[in-house]
Amino acid sequence: MCLGLVGQVAGLVEDRPDVALVDIAGVRRPVNVGLLDAPPTGGTWVLVHMGFALQTLTDDEAAESLKTLDSYSAEAAWTP
Known part of the structure; x- marks a missing residue:
């Protein structure tokens, strides 16, 4: 399974x-x-x-993806 992460561009790298x-x-x-x-x-x-x-991604697509990843994180939380 491949996982793509959602991120927000802060800016381009100078000279690159x-x-x-x-x-x-x-x-x-x-x-x-x-x-x-x-x-x-x-x-x-x-x-x-x-x-x-x-x-x-649009703002809505990013928000939906981040919400989904957060829900996976909450479900996977391990408690002894």
Whole structure:
């Protein structure tokens, strides 16, 4: 099973138009955006897999995906 994570673009990396800093769960990491049709702007939601942005998402799609991931996290919580 493959898992894509939802992140929000914080900005492009200077001198690297194919790399953006993306905030995923509060952690900013460099993500290759070369697979997208156009470079994303700050605030754009993207689906990230293995360090590559695969597609952009609308605000509603991102919110739904984040809600679903949160529900999985709550179900998987382990208590002794």
